[in-house]
Amino acid sequence: MTTTALCMVDTHAHLDMRAFNNDRGEVTARALDAGVGTIITVGTNLNSSKRAIEIAEKHPEVLAAVGFHPHDATAVDKAAIATLGEIARHPRVVAIGELGLDFYRDYSPREAQLQAMKWQLELAAKLELPVIIHCRQAERVMIDLLCDWVSLYKGPHGQCTGVIHCFNGHNDNARRYLDMGFCLSLGAYIGYPGAASTYDVIRSIPEDRLLIETDCPFLPPQSHRGKRNEPSYLPLTIELLAKIKGKPSEEVARKTTGNALRLFHIAKNAGKGSFRGVLR
Ligand SMILES: [Zn+2]
8 A cells, every 4th residue: 555655643542442452562563564653542531541651651653642531521520630630741642632522422411521521621721732522412512612712722822722533524513623723533434334425524624634543443444344443444544535535645644644743743753754752
């Protein structure tokens, strides 16, 4: 595959999950072989965030995001946020996330989801870290919250920015997110049956705002449905995107990689073919 010459960034993986317990090292090695030079492994609660950092310490190609998923919002109180703030200062941490709202599953009461999200947004602004947002059937509330956040913390040092992960191009909220300065991230689900109706929205996303992700172990490419997803499958999403956009896959890989490096302040470790460290 032609994209393997480039270093792609999987901006959303869950390498801490049990699905990877038996072969985590092989999974990251396969990713490197496939041209995925950097993987951001994303925490979903305190324990998972700590595990994400441990994995990032062990694997030079892995960076961590720390946060509380809306499913875990009931566990979030001021003390938990304080601890999150402490671990977020670790040099391998590049973002707060994933945080957000999930009114589809509603595993946590909506009040708790909103509070957890507000606290994490405040923390991200304070630490000047980008946020990784999960949003399911809560777009209207989400857009209002993010609007308030962006305007509240706007300032000379304000860095209210982030990515809407697993963006579902079915709606035209893309414009609202983009206007606020957010990136939109797409995964292999853009190749699932029925996804063609989202292609117009996907084509309308500016090139400098597009990210790619696996969300592994979830959402495998169509050709691997029913199996575990992993970062080495990321080039399949690049190929799909290239086809949708009518652009060469090398160009899509280069642009989305550049966007990820910029958003997460990842420095290129020249000569080694992988990205390490954080510029702040
Ligand atoms: Zn996730």
